[in-house]
Amino acid sequence: MHIGKSYRLSEFLIWTRRKAYILFVLGLLPVLLYEVFGLKWLTVPWPVVALLGTATAFTVGFKNTQTYNRAAEGQKVWTDLMSLSRYWGIISLDFFNNPKKSKELIYRHIAWLTAMRYYLREDRVWESTSKKHNTEYQQFYSIPEREVSLDGELARYLPDHELELILPVKNKATQLLTFQSRTVKTLYENGEIVVLQLVEMERVIKDFFIQQGKSEQLKDSPYPRQYAIINTLFVWLFCFLLPFGILRDFDQLNNIIAGPLRGHMVWLVLPFSMLISWMYTSLEQVGESTENPFEGSANDVPISQMGRLLEIELRQMLGEVDLPAELQPQHDIIL
Numbered sequence: 001m002h003i004g005k006s007y008r009l010s011e012f013l014i015w016t017r018r019k020a021y022i023l024f025v026l027g028l029l030p031v032l033l034y035e036v037f038g039l040k041w042l043t044v045p046w047p048v049v050a051l052l053g054t055a056t057a058f059t060v061g062f063k064n065t066q067t068y069n070r071a072a073e074g075q076k077v078w079t080d081l082m083s084l085s086r087y088w089g090i091i092s093l094d095f096f097n098n099p100k101k102s103k104e105l106i107y108r109h110i111a112w113l114t115a116m117r118y119y120l121r122e123d124r125v126w127e128s129t130s131k132k133h134n135t136e137y138q139q140f141y142s143i144p145e146r147e148v149s150l151d152g153e154l155a156r157y158l159p160d161h162e163l164e165l166i167l168p169v170k171n172k173a174t175q176l177l178t179f180q181s182r183t184v185k186t187l188y189e190n191g192e193i194v195v196l197q198l199v200e201m202e203r204v205i206k207d208f209f210i211q212q213g214k215s216e217q218l219k220d221s222p223y224p225r226q227y228a229i230i231n232t233l234f235v236w237l238f239c240f241l242l243p244f245g246i247l248r249d250f251d252q253l254n255n256i257i258a259g260p261l262r263g264h265m266v267w268l269v270l271p272f273s274m275l276i277s278w279m280y281t282s283l284e285q286v287g288e289s290t291e292n293p294f295e296g297s298a299n300d301v302p303i304s305q306m307g308r309l310l311e312i313e314l315r316q317m318l319g320e321v322d323l324p325a326e327l328q329p330q331h332d333i334i335l
Contacts, residue, residue, distance in 0.1 A: 004332030027273040049245030067291035074293030111157035115172040120294035121145040126222040141333035239277040
């Protein structure tokens, strides 16, 4: 997540420059054919281009709205998760008088958060972090989950016998919540908590399952591919036809323009078509970079920072003082 005032224009131009190169070629080719090779018939009626541009604007706007909603949903899920985690820390300490079990429940919860983070940072085929404009930008920040192995992280919070059971399991987060439920059941059977406390702790575990499911749904259900492809097709079809649609209009400006530009106005098709097309392709690229809120891009929900803050707060509840440092933004990017 970018936490600065704004991306700099230079950053944005560098990030979108590869598509700008393509737009330059798409704008130059019609001008050369029309002006240099004399193919004056090679134009498209402006109303056709305008209608296509309107349809494209609707599809781009629809996609950006939906991808923003996905990012906002991811932020909400993890904000709710932070509140539930704090409550879990409180009841794990206050519902019974067993410091060893309290620490076990809290540390296992931190392990659950860790397993969740690592799962959400895994690569998916439809994600865009592997595209050149995104991999290039990743030099400005780091992804904590890709710097330290999951095994090493879980070993900080789980005893060896639990770690041996967790590591081979596909869905480690689910297994950790299962262990939490068993521990709570044991506390009840040993008479350390009463039935109302048992019900409340199991309810919170159920809420953790719900938030986990919402996170997994956002991770494993991409923005519908049928909408994604139609959006891309519309944008590039518009960018291809736009210069053909404005050739004649700019050529006719020669009749009313005096000075050194007279007779050469058609060449202005190149910068103007590039500018208009760049607006569409940039909006599409922004939407694409927003649709997967946990993939590790600069616009992600900062689950690494949230996980670290929760670890610090929960361990402070236990009275610990040897705590990890908060994650710091790199070039105004915090994950």
